[in-house]
Amino acid sequence: MRRFFDRHPFWSLVIALLVAFFIWAIFAPWPPGMEAWAGRKKIFLNAVFNGITLGALYFFVASGFTLIFGLMKNVNLAHGSLYMLGGYIGYEVANTTGWWILSFVAAFIVVGLLGIILQYVVFRRMEGEDLKQTLVTIGISIVLADIMLWIWGGEFYQILAPGWLSGPVELPLVTAVKSSGELVYLKYPIVRLVILLAAIVVGILMWLALNRTRIGMLVRAGVDDRDMLSATGVRIQRVFVLVFAFGAGLAGVAGVVGGTFQSIAPGEDTRFLLASLVVVIVGGMGSIPGAALGAVIIGLAEQIGSVYFPTYAVVLTFLIMVLVLAFRPQGLITSGR
């Protein structure tokens, strides 16, 4: 970060000013003149919060994707299917037991087990054959999508959050000032905030696990040079299986999250596969902080875009990806070196 500042003082200043303006726009009550050209503050705040919470969901999906890619250099294009499977399993569990929390555990375990099977049966046999792995995962995603369509049909499923999480909560953010001088505060669904919090906690835990534990050390060493790591006597296949299971399990958890604040239906798999692709391309392959940054940027771009220029929202997301590719093909945050 300091190196970036030293190299590009002008751009750092521009970015700092933009971020400062953004933070001011979130916290300060808007002067009357501003609402004339920027619309109501409530809409803006809602877009920002929706964007950040959507970013939290994207982070859940993309962090597993980027972890698997970073370590094993294979692109698991069935990741979206794992996400959707997690959502369906979460729905079934939440529906039969009535325990919302339990659905996360179930989705994590079942999808993680599927990940282990995938790693053993598929990826282990074609290590280093990039194209073959990609094609096989495409095939798997076609098959999985059709099996899920077979079992659950084409309906929309929504996982209901428990009672204590439903309803809005008032946030200490002023959206407007009434003529009487009374301040109006933002109301926001509590479940989304809890999920945002959970994403932050998971992100920090993952960062700690990667940087402060022995397993994390092995994973990081594997990302840098897996041949050298296996030459030092580490059983790298075990690390692979572990990471694959964890990444797949995260996708399953993301499915439950997505099923709670959006819905699960056929087609969501490609949508979230693409979202995680874009997030990972923008943030930087194989980097957890990169996935977090990319997820927030893409989530914000999608939501703010869909509020202020609805027709071109997708193009905005795409434009960000193109700009990143043009100026920093390796992504905003590169892992390691």
Add this chain to the structure above:
Amino acid sequence: MALGENTDRYPVRSGERPFEWWDLSNIPAQYWIVGAFLIILPLFASDFVLFQIFGWAFILGMIALSLMFLAGYGGMVSLVQLTVAGVAAYMTAIFGSSAVDTISLGWSWWLTIPIALVIAVIFGTISGALAVRTEGIYTIMITLAIAAAFFYFTRQNYTLFNGFSGFNQVLPPEIFGVNWRSPVAFYYLALFWAFAAYLLVLYVARAPFGLALQGIRDNPRRMAALGFNVTAHRIAAYAFASLIAGIGGILNVWLNGQISPGAISVGPAIDILVIAVVGGIAHPIGPFIGALIFVILRTFALDVLVSVGLAGERFNLLIGIGFLVIVFWSSDGVLGLWKRWRENAGKRDPLTGRPTDGGAG
């Protein structure tokens, strides 16, 4: 074995008469048989077979051929080819005539088609310029992202692309008094362009440009050291492939009579990859074989599935499992399987092509 693929035929050197392009005696008999069969097919095949099976297979084959050119000769697996075809189709509908006369400009065909092709080529070239900044697996991801972005864009944009419903009644013009949408005429039209694209790819593959491209595929660093502009060659390959995909796209919109975002979404884009891979990406005939298999499966899988007691919607399961099996067993698709079978049956040495009965040579 394949048309002009025999390397021992080509280097005609001293003592023999030089090879001339009009000399057709080198073409193997299989090609004459297949060609004659395709030409006389309308005599005995039904309109449905001509139009919905062979017409569609030629078109899908052309779009997959453009992918095969990039993947097989350039080493770049691009998922954007169907989107390029979709751009050409949309432009045909926008500049030409369709039922949505508020958007369609209604220009005549000799203006519409070149414009559509030029725009498709520009789109494909720009996508390629973005994609070649990365290598291998990243190319797949970026082209997939471009394809998806264009799909969502056309679905949301109503002023230019008419959103979800797209354009219908996009019909081919009546040139020389022929109704080009009648099955026989369309069959020959699609056959002509598919054959032209096939020959063009064969020619380019052994022209200096194609050879340089294959060199870049095998060792970009060495080619750069030899003075070849690696990036420019790759982008040019995208431009060339876009032209073929664009022609396929225009034929496709005429075949279906309509174009909508659903036709260019991620699923069909992956279908094109499946077609190319199942057919085989080592030779330009592969995509057409793959397309024919795909179309036949898509048309008749329903009946087959129902007859064995499964629901007809499980078509994708069949395709997916078939694709998995082929990818697992042969990285070269049906062509590779066939080649391997021939080698096993004839007990030929894979290096020299001679029978290996006399022991190791």
